[in-house]
Amino acid sequence: MKLYLDPGHGGSDPGAQGHGLNEKDITLDIALKLRDILLNEYQNVEIRMSRTGDTTKSLRQRTQEANAFGADFYLSIHINSAGSSAQGYEDYIYPGASSESKRVRDIxxxxxxxxxxLRDRGKKQANFHVLRETKMPAVLTENGFISNAHDAALMKQSSWRQKVARGHANALAIAFGLKRKTVTTPVPTPAPKPGTLYKVMAGSFKARKNADEQVTQLRAKGFDAFVVTTTISGTTWYRVQVGAFSSRENADKHLTLVKKAGLTDSFIVVDDGGSSGNSKGSSPASPPRDNGGSSGTGSNSGSTGGAGNGQNENNGENSGNSPQPPSTQGFPILGPTILSPKQMNDFVKTVNPNAPELGNLYFTIGEYYGIRGDIAFAQALHETDFFRFTGIVQPSQNNYAGIGATGPDRSGATFETPEEGVIAHxxxxxxYATATPLPNQYPLVDPRFHLVERGSAPTWTDLNGKWAVPGTTYGQSILDLYKRMLRFSAQNLENLQKEIQS
Structure with a gap:
C-alpha cells in the first residue's frame, strides 16, 4: 500500500489554536506516530508525508505531490475548532466520492x-481541496476540538495521541489487508558513545529485502543476525550484523566462523564511537556493491590495531570464553549496547518463558539515545521481576522502569504501548546520565523527566538513592544481573562455535 499521509497545516500556518495548543503540532505528532506504527509493524507499506517537521506547504503542493507519488490512499489528519461547547470526532469525504472512499472512511x-x-459527531462530506483534487480515495479526520476544554486536555497527552494514531493504523490495516511483519529487525539510529567496537558484518546491500534474506539464511545456520543501516556518499546501505566486540581478537575469531559457514564476503567494521556516528571498514574504503547476493564491502585481510579491550566492554558472549563482566563501580550509563535483541530475549525466557520480546526496542531506542540498552533491559528485569510484575506495577501499564511507583496506592505511570514504555524508561x-538536550526523534513521554537533576547520575551505581530510595545497592544489583546475561550469552555462543567447528 502506498499512503500519502498529510498532517494538517504547519510552518507559518499554525491551524486552529486553543488551550495553549497549536493544531499543527498535534496533527504532526499523531501522523508521525501513525507512520512509525505502519512501517514498524506491517509489510509492504510505503509512506510519503506532506511534512515531517514544522514546515509550510500549500494545499496545492500536497495534492500534486500525492498524485505524482501515485498513492493508493490520501489521509489528512486535522484538529477542529468552534465554540467552547463543540466537541468530538468527525471525518470527511468529498461529496460524490467513490465507493472506495466511503468504504475506507467507514472503517x-x-x-x-x-x-x-471523544464524542461521535458522525460521518460527513465537504468540498475540501485535499478531498477534491486528489486522484485517489481520500479521507480527512477531525480529531477533537482544540477549543473545547475536555478535548484539549486529551490532546495534551502523548498517550492519547498514540491511541488516535493506533486507531488510524488499525483501520488502514483492515481496509487494505495489511500483513503484520513476522520478524522485526532493528534499524538503530547511531548516537555518540565512547569506546571502540569491532562489528562483524555478513553483507552490505542497497535493497532492504536482500539484507532481510541474508538475515534469514544466517539465523537458519544458528547465527544471531539483524540489519543495521549506514550512509555512504549519501546512499543508504543495509548491513547484516552478526556480532559486536570490544576485542579485535574476538571479532576476528567470530569472522572466521562466519566465513566457514559460507559467508565468504563477511568483513569487520570498526566503530570508534565518534560523534559522527560513522564506522570504518577494516578493508579498503571502496563503496559496497549489491548484486542481490551476500556482497560485502571487503574482506578482513588486514588488521587495524591492537585488541582494544575495554575494561568493562569485553563482549565475552562472542568470544567463546567467560566474559569479563562490568565493574560494579563507575560503569557509565551512556555507551554501546553489546548484547543483541535475541540474546536479551533468550535470557529472560530462561526465567519467564512468557516474557514479552522487548529486546529489539531496548536495542534500537538505546542506540538512538546512546544508552547501554542491554543494561537498561537488565534494569527492567530487576524492576518487573523478569516481566512477571509481581509488585504494584501491573503488566497493562507498560511501565518497565517503575516510573512514579512509590507505594501501594501509587502504582506509577501508564504507557499506551510497550514502545512508549521503553522510550519513557x-x-x-x-x-540522569547527561545534561545534554534530549534528542527529538521521539516525543517526551517520561512524565518525570523534568523532575530529575540532569546529569546527576552518569553511572549505574550513581542511581543508588535516586532511582531507588534508599537503594544503596540498586545499581550493583542491575550490573550483577547484567553479568548473568553476559555469561548466558557466552555459553550459547561457545556451543555454536563447537557445533560449526565439528
Missing part, C-alpha cells in the same frame, strides 16, 4: 472511535 470512523474517548535514564 476509519469505527476504529478511531473505539480508542479516542530510556528517557528517564538519559535525564
Amino acid at each position: 476509519i470512523h469505527a476504529e478511531v472511535m473505539k480508542v479516542n474517548e 530510556l528517557q528517564h535514564l538519559f535525564a
Whole structure:
C-alpha cells in the first residue's frame, strides 16, 4: 500500500489554536506516530508525508505531490475548532466520492472511535481541496476540538495521541489487508558513545529485502543476525550484523566462523564511537556493491590495531570464553549496547518463558539515545521481576522502569504501548546520565523527566538513592544481573562455535 499521509497545516500556518495548543503540532505528532506504527509493524507499506517537521506547504503542493507519488490512499489528519461547547470526532469525504472512499472512511470512523474517548459527531462530506483534487480515495479526520476544554486536555497527552494514531493504523490495516511483519529487525539510529567496537558484518546491500534474506539464511545456520543501516556518499546501505566486540581478537575469531559457514564476503567494521556516528571498514574504503547476493564491502585481510579491550566492554558472549563482566563501580550509563535483541530475549525466557520480546526496542531506542540498552533491559528485569510484575506495577501499564511507583496506592505511570514504555524508561535514564538536550526523534513521554537533576547520575551505581530510595545497592544489583546475561550469552555462543567447528 502506498499512503500519502498529510498532517494538517504547519510552518507559518499554525491551524486552529486553543488551550495553549497549536493544531499543527498535534496533527504532526499523531501522523508521525501513525507512520512509525505502519512501517514498524506491517509489510509492504510505503509512506510519503506532506511534512515531517514544522514546515509550510500549500494545499496545492500536497495534492500534486500525492498524485505524482501515485498513492493508493490520501489521509489528512486535522484538529477542529468552534465554540467552547463543540466537541468530538468527525471525518470527511468529498461529496460524490467513490465507493472506495466511503468504504475506507467507514472503517476509519469505527476504529478511531473505539480508542479516542471523544464524542461521535458522525460521518460527513465537504468540498475540501485535499478531498477534491486528489486522484485517489481520500479521507480527512477531525480529531477533537482544540477549543473545547475536555478535548484539549486529551490532546495534551502523548498517550492519547498514540491511541488516535493506533486507531488510524488499525483501520488502514483492515481496509487494505495489511500483513503484520513476522520478524522485526532493528534499524538503530547511531548516537555518540565512547569506546571502540569491532562489528562483524555478513553483507552490505542497497535493497532492504536482500539484507532481510541474508538475515534469514544466517539465523537458519544458528547465527544471531539483524540489519543495521549506514550512509555512504549519501546512499543508504543495509548491513547484516552478526556480532559486536570490544576485542579485535574476538571479532576476528567470530569472522572466521562466519566465513566457514559460507559467508565468504563477511568483513569487520570498526566503530570508534565518534560523534559522527560513522564506522570504518577494516578493508579498503571502496563503496559496497549489491548484486542481490551476500556482497560485502571487503574482506578482513588486514588488521587495524591492537585488541582494544575495554575494561568493562569485553563482549565475552562472542568470544567463546567467560566474559569479563562490568565493574560494579563507575560503569557509565551512556555507551554501546553489546548484547543483541535475541540474546536479551533468550535470557529472560530462561526465567519467564512468557516474557514479552522487548529486546529489539531496548536495542534500537538505546542506540538512538546512546544508552547501554542491554543494561537498561537488565534494569527492567530487576524492576518487573523478569516481566512477571509481581509488585504494584501491573503488566497493562507498560511501565518497565517503575516510573512514579512509590507505594501501594501509587502504582506509577501508564504507557499506551510497550514502545512508549521503553522510550519513557530510556528517557528517564538519559535525564540522569547527561545534561545534554534530549534528542527529538521521539516525543517526551517520561512524565518525570523534568523532575530529575540532569546529569546527576552518569553511572549505574550513581542511581543508588535516586532511582531507588534508599537503594544503596540498586545499581550493583542491575550490573550483577547484567553479568548473568553476559555469561548466558557466552555459553550459547561457545556451543555454536563447537557445533560449526565439528
